[in-house]
Amino acid sequence: MDKNRYSMYGIQIQEWLALKHGIKPLLRTVIQPDDVKNIEKLCREDGLFYIVKPFSQLYLTKFDSPVNVIYISKNKDLLERAYQSEKSGSGSLGARKIVGELLGYPSCCVEFYSEFFSQPYLKDTKFSIPIKTYSKTQGKPSFLVNNIFKLESRLSSKGLEEYQKNPDFADRVSHLFLISHVPCSYTCKESIKMGREMLDLLEKEEPELAKEIVFRLKRPLLYFDDFNWLIFNGRVNGNTINYTSILPPLSLMPEGLVKKFREGSEVKVGKEFVDIFKNKERVHRIKKKDKDNGILFNFS
């Protein structure tokens, strides 16, 4: 299997650039032990410091065998502070907030994200963070903060397992983002500013990736859950999408279902059903599991 060409030893290139150019003060991610040597070399070249620490539990997620977390920054003190907060406060709301702030996330978004872990949301398998974010959105969702494909930041342990079990899927989507945090809404001003900064930087450093990201993120998206969604090459009008094709990447949605959408040219998203039309005639009707299932995100 081909590794995502924008990933360097498990770190996405935009995360690295954000750190190198001072958009973000700290990078933190789970890595494979084999990658440490290579990352060390990259750090040396770019004047960055790092520490690697094992965790057998991170917040509410327990691991069968410890995972390695790497912290990278220009500022040596930040590394230890982030590690100590996560180690001593694993599971606590306070630790999440401190680390969110150390990572340079907007405080409105840190607050929003932390809220989920103080409530029994995580036990609810139907619960979806993008739908919560969307419900707080007033006005047009901005593609600059489209985080639908940035899954690692919001999956609970069960979802994370599913994600890791499907490396091809992870490879298809993991480079498609401009912000790495969960925004408090798809119109969050602070997040949009970060997304814009990231895009400006990518346009200079990785113009092809910048183009690819804008092309995928700035599209209507029909969202069922984190593993089931479709990107449309088309336009939204109210609850209707008129489209010419379904764009890659594909989610884990069953092929038969994707095919139904490919057969149409118009989708109407209702409260109970998603209807697919071809030449004004309905060709398929899909029953929604509930009202939060099948939501149209009009990113532009």
Ligand SMILES: [Zn+2]
């Ligand atoms: Zn925010």
